Amino acid sequence: MLLEVYAQTELRSRSQQHGGIAACLSLVLLLLVVSPSLAFAQDQAVAIHLIDMAQDSELSITAASLADGWYDESEDSRVSGYELSDGTPVKFADWYHTDWPDTRVDLLTQFGDDFGLLWGFSTGERGEKYTIDPSLRVGFVAQAHPAANSILSLTVRAVAWGNLNEQTCEGDYGEIGGVQTVNCRLAATFLPPEETLQYLAHAEPNRLHISLSYSASF
Amino acid sequence: MTLRLKYLVTAAVAALALLGGASSSIAQTTSPVLRSWMSPDIADAWTQGYKGQKTTITIVDDFTSSSKFTGNLGTGSLLYRHGEWTRLEASMIAPLATIKSQSFYSGTTVPLAAGLNVLNLSYGMYARGTYSLSQLGWSAQESSIINYAKNGRAVIVKAAGNDGIAIGSVNAAGNKDFLNLALVGAPSALFVGALTRNGTVANPASLASYSNKAGTNTAVQSHFLVVGVESSKTGLAGTSFAAPIISGYASILGSKFTTATPTQITNQLLNTARKDTLLNYNAATYGMGEASLSRALAPLTIR
Numbered sequence: 055m056l057l058e059v060y061a062q063t064e065l066r067s068r069s070q071q072h073g074g075i076a077a078c079l080s081l082v083l084l085l086l087v088v089s090p091s092l093a094f095a096q097d098q099a100v101a102i103h104l105i106d107m108a109q110d111s112e113l114s115i116t117a118a119s120l121a122d123g124w125y126d127e128s129e130d131s132r133v134s135g136y137e138l139s140d141g142t143p144v145k146f147a148d149w150y151h152t153d154w155p156d157t158r159v160d161l162l163t164q165f166g167d168d169f170g171l172l173w174g175f176s177t178g179e180r181g182e183k184y185t186i187d188p189s190l191r192v193g194f195v196a197q198a199h200p201a202a203n204s205i206l207s208l209t210v211r212a213v214a215w216g217n218l219n220e221q222t223c224e225g226d227y228g229e230i231g232g233v234q235t236v237n238c239r240l241a242a243t244f245l246p247p248e249e250t251l252q253y254l255a256h257a258e259p260n261r262l263h264i265s266l267s268y269s270a271s272f
Numbered sequence: 273m274t275l276r277l278k279y280l281v282t283a284a285v286a287a288l289a290l291l292g293g294a295s296s297s298i299a300q301t302t303s304p305v306l307r308s309w310m311s312p313d314i315a316d317a318w319t320q321g322y323k324g325q326k327t328t329i330t331i332v333d334d335f336t337s338s339s340k341f342t343g344n345l346g347t348g349s350l351l352y353r354h355g356e357w358t359r360l361e362a363s364m365i366a367p368l369a370t371i372k373s374q375s376f377y378s379g380t381t382v383p384l385a386a387g388l389n390v391l392n393l394s395y396g397m398y399a400r401g402t403y404s405l406s407q408l409g410w411s412a413q414e415s416s417i418i419n420y421a422k423n424g425r426a427v428i429v430k431a432a433g434n435d436g437i438a439i440g441s442v443n444a445a446g447n448k449d450f451l452n453l454a455l456v457g458a459p460s461a462l463f464v465g466a467l468t469r470n471g472t473v474a475n476p477a478s479l480a481s482y483s484n485k486a487g488t489n490t491a492v493q494s495h496f497l498v499v500g501v502e503s504s505k506t507g508l509a510g511t512s513f514a515a516p517i518i519s520g521y522a523s524i525l526g527s528k529f530t531t532a533t534p535t536q537i538t539n540q541l542l543n544t545a546r547k548d549t550l551l552n553y554n555a556a557t558y559g560m561g562e563a564s565l566s567r568a569l570a571p572l573t574i575r
Contacts, residue, residue, distance in 0.1 A: 137566065
């Protein structure tokens with residue numbers, strides 16, 4: 055029964071740029087979906103299923119948005135970089151870019167027909183000026199049958215680690231300000247260099263996911 | 273384009289004690305909203321919420337005479353005295369700076385406040401060009417200003433003048449601005465000339481025909497900046513209205529680099545001025561170039 059509920063293996067890719075990666079992952083996924091079924095015969099009590107694999111991390115989106123800068127109302131344009139004092143352009147996109155977006159893998163170890171342990175991980179992500187730590191994902195799913203042809207399902211999943219942290223830069227302001235640790239994005243704004251640090255991006259993944267669902271067949 | 277200059281002959285006698293002759297003085301001329309006459313550079317300051325706080329701009333100018341003229345800095349047409357205009361302009365560039373006013377008729381020492389001080393001098397002190405600097409005796413007011421500039425105690429922003437000549441030269445009336453001369457070589461003094469508008473690389477600006485230029489003296493060139501005075505938008509022309517822009521820039525810099533000295537603020541504005549936004553740049557005309565607030569705020573390197 056659990057397989058019916060969770061046989062929704064999918065692969066979502068964040069962008070078309072990762073189409074090749076997505077294709078590779080699809081192949082791996084297909085193998086993983088098939089092989090557990092072979093490894094753990096249906097008559098065995100425990101089976102492992104790959105139930106989801108995706109590059110849909112909200113923190114990846116947050117990290118990518120750092121490259122977009124901010125909207126400047128007075129100029130009706132986005133600020134996505136600045137010039138150094140000698141005119142050399144600096145683009146945020148060079149700092150907040152990655153070749154491998156945070157990818158999560160969710161698996162299910164099934165114990166009987168109505169209970170399973172959810173477990174998995176995410177790979178994390180790294181750009182020049184930020185990191186998303188790898189995470190560990192653990193939980194369970196339990197099912198009940200309040201009536202014939204109906205399923206009440208409870209899913210609980212917790213996530214450990216996986217924080218997004220923006221890194222600092224070393225800005226050299228020469229005679230007027232010396233070398234200071236600054237928020238890379240805000241180094242050329244009017245904020246005093248030391249005050250830019252309070253605007254460093256930090257985000258945590260959704261730590262606890264709980265869902266209760268009910269389905270009935272007619 | 274009409275220059276809004278006022279010859280304040282009566283002020284001269286009080287303000288400048290000349291040894292052995294008569295003198296004359298020439299006045300050269302808040303809610304934070306980016307006005308059409310302002311450089312887009314300024315907008316970023318407001319976006320980030322820093323607009324010159326913890327700094328003081330003192331406007332030494334005319335706040336008491338009956339001489340008024342009309343202009344519009346984007347807040348509607350107003351009839352103001354010369355000092356009221358320069359004060360308004362500086363406060364619009366650096367809205368959170370403390371703005372103080374001193375009548376240049378007072379002749380008294382200009383007091384300094386705690387923190388960074390910027391003194392805006394949109395006036396000149398004229399005497400016959402045949403005199404030398406050593407023949408002049410300054411009032412307590414100008415003495416204090418000159419000492420602040422020489423000792424690096426305040427950023428002294430001086431309007432270059434509107435005779436279309438090199439700083440330190442004799443004008444068509446046979447007079448020199450001796451306040452300019454007294455500030456040459458002072459580490460925290462800035463001379464400010466006027467461009468016809470804000471320059472860009474694609475559309476470089478030229479010096480306004482009335483504006484004094486840096487000239488061949490390298491000590492002047494190295495402390496000379498230019499900035500756009502968009503008189504077609506404001507009805508206000510003259511280097512009187514270039515200086516308050518630089519005063520505002522200095523104030524904003526001081527609110528970012530809170531421990532910087534007036535001389536460091538001065539040098540930062542000079543060293544980051546742009547030459548690629550000026551038509552046929554040369555140091556004798558434009559000095560160090562067009563002031564760029566965004567570049568003055570930016571680091572030299574980042575990694």
